[in-house]
Amino acid sequence: MRYEVIVIGAGMVGTSIAWHLQKNNSNVLLLDKKLPGSETSYGNAGLIQREAIHTHPFPRQLTEMIRVLPNQGTDIRYRIPAILRYHQALLQYWKYSTPASVKKIESEWQTLIEHCTSEHQTMISASGADELITRDGWLQLHRSEETFKEAQVSAIDARNQGVEHNVLNLEQLKAMEPRANFEGFVGAIHWLNSWQVSNPSSLVKAYAKNFQDMQGTIKENDVKEIVQDAEGWKVITDKDTYYSDKLVIAAGPWSNDLIKPLGYNLPLFPMRGYHQHFKVTEKNTIHHSMFDMDKGFVMGPMQQGIRITTGAEMTTMNAPKNFGQLQTVLKLAKKILPLEDAVESEAWAGSRPCMPDMKPVIGPADKHDKLWFAFGHSHQGFTLGPMTGRLVEEMIHDKPVLVDLAPFSAQRFSN
Numbered sequence: 001m002r003y004e005v006i007v008i009g010a011g012m013v014g015t016s017i018a019w020h021l022q023k024n025n026s027n028v029l030l031l032d033k034k035l036p037g038s039e040t041s042y043g044n045a046g047l048i049q050r051e052a053i054h055t056h057p058f059p060r061q062l063t064e065m066i067r068v069l070p071n072q073g074t075d076i077r078y079r080i081p082a083i084l085r086y087h088q089a090l091l092q093y094w095k096y097s098t099p100a101s102v103k104k105i106e107s108e109w110q111t112l113i114e115h116c117t118s119e120h121q122t123m124i125s126a127s128g129a130d131e132l133i134t135r136d137g138w139l140q141l142h143r144s145e146e147t148f149k150e151a152q153v154s155a156i157d158a159r160n161q162g163v164e165h166n167v168l169n170l171e172q173l174k175a176m177e178p179r180a181n182f183e184g185f186v187g188a189i190h191w192l193n194s195w196q197v198s199n200p201s202s203l204v205k206a207y208a209k210n211f212q213d214m215q216g217t218i219k220e221n222d223v224k225e226i227v228q229d230a231e232g233w234k235v236i237t238d239k240d241t242y243y244s245d246k247l248v249i250a251a252g253p254w255s256n257d258l259i260k261p262l263g264y265n266l267p268l269f270p271m272r273g274y275h276q277h278f279k280v281t282e283k284n285t286i287h288h289s290m291f292d293m294d295k296g297f298v299m300g301p302m303q304q305g306i307r308i309t310t311g312a313e314m315t316t317m318n319a320p321k322n323f324g325q326l327q328t329v330l331k332l333a334k335k336i337l338p339l340e341d342a343v344e345s346e347a348w349a350g351s352r353p354c355m356p357d358m359k360p361v362i363g364p365a366d367k368h369d370k371l372w373f374a375f376g377h378s379h380q381g382f383t384l385g386p387m388t389g390r391l392v393e394e395m396i397h398d399k400p401v402l403v404d405l406a407p408f409s410a411q412r413f414s415n
């Protein structure tokens with residue numbers, strides 16, 4: 001069968017693109033080797049981050065570098081083979097991380113973030129997924145007076161961009177989460193207009209189901225080869241071959257595997273994270289996700305239990321799991337909450353798809369007609385999936401596009 005558009009990758013990004021296209025009268029096939037929302041969009045911290053107006057630059061200050069180098073941190077770790085493999089992308093990442101460059105990047109990034117909750121809301125309402133969403137924000141916990149003060153200044157600035165917050169002292173924090181032990185903390189920022197999802201994979205699945213209800217097609221196939229000829233696109237998978245006029249690559253951290261054979265080589269690199277769930281009891285019940293700002297991990301109430309998610313580990317995609325970072329995080333987390341019974345025997349691991357300039361690639365490919373890229377959303381792909389879906393639909397259907405897409409074009413790395 002011939003489709004108007006094939007979208008490869010049914011994470012939050014690809015599913016949202018397929019949804020928008022199908023809703024706007026395209027005949028879409030969404031392809032993934034697994035069920036929708038089974039990879040990175042399964043294992044994240046489940047935050048729809050309206051407050052995420054800042055990016056994650058490479059550490060450039062000497063004190064920061066000295067802190068990261070011994071490779072014992074809870075927020076960031078690295079493995080040498082990954083440094084060697086991605087050294088060019090990392091060098092670019094370093095260059096893009098000067099204060100002046102970050103300022104410009106963040107002003108472009110913010111044009112996406114400002115629409116994240118409203119774009120999710122459209123899809124949540126259409127999919128009837130409201131029961132997965134909590135809209136009373138999340139808590140950014142601080143252990144040091146210095147980072148707490150900096151965060152307060154930054155939060156006041158963020159008000160200009162529609163980001164709402166409250167500053168909480170320890171007493172107010174305790175009142176919000178009475179089961180938690182906040183010994184060693186000095187206070188928190190309560191981000192008010194960010195949302196929490198109780199099962200990230202289920203939200204992607206709800207969007208995918210709604211896409212099917214609109215007559216969209218989903219197939220569980222592993223894409224092996226992509227070919228363009230005079231007829232259009234031919235997508236060869238482990239099970240079948242599919243044909244379309246237009247093609248979108250939204251395969252998250254695997255996107256380069258699919259586009260390299262077509263002659264593209266974008267500096268995409270993975271940043272791994274781990275999670276493990278712990279059974280909820282009367283003693284550890286929490287109502288908000290809590291991010292330990294100074295140690296870089298999240299504890300969030302999920303359907304499966306309390307999900308502990310780590311910061312980033314710079315490693316290659318297929319490297320074996322290394323639980324060192326998670327083990328250190330768990331020791332800290334267990335001081336905050338009694339976490340006795342792990343739900344899974346082995347922790348989950350997945351990779352954030354990152355670009356050196358901290359912005360996703362959203363736009364047409366330059367060497368082929370009717371080919372679009374949408375990947376590299378790094379730490380906020382779950383937040384930005386629906387916004388990306390809207391933008392890709394507008395581009396493909398030649399409509400006016402909500403934001404200027406020049407800062408996100410694939411061609412920005414051509415030179």
Ligand SMILES: Cc1cc2nc3c(=O)[nH]c(=O)nc-3n(C[C@H](O)[C@H](O)[C@H](O)COP(=O)(O)OP(=O)(O)OC[C@H]3O[C@@H](n4cnc5c(N)ncnc54)[C@H](O)[C@@H]3O)c2cc1C
Pocket residue numbers: 008009010011012013014031032033034037038039040041042043044045046047048049221222223224250251252253254255258271272273274275309310350351352353375376377378379380381382383384
């Ligand atoms: C620990 C952790 C915590 C995070 N927390 C948050 C958070 O709170 N909020 C937030 O906004 N973001 C968060 N993120 C980031 C977010 O999860 C990612 O940016 C986002 O999920 C990326 O979505 P995606 O659709 O691009 O990729 P994915 O969800 O990885 O989807 C890509 C899909 O492509 C498919 N695929 C790949 N190759 C092929 C092939 N050859 N054939 C067929 N299918 C293929 C895969 O099977 C996969 O389903 C977190 C990430 C991690 C790791």
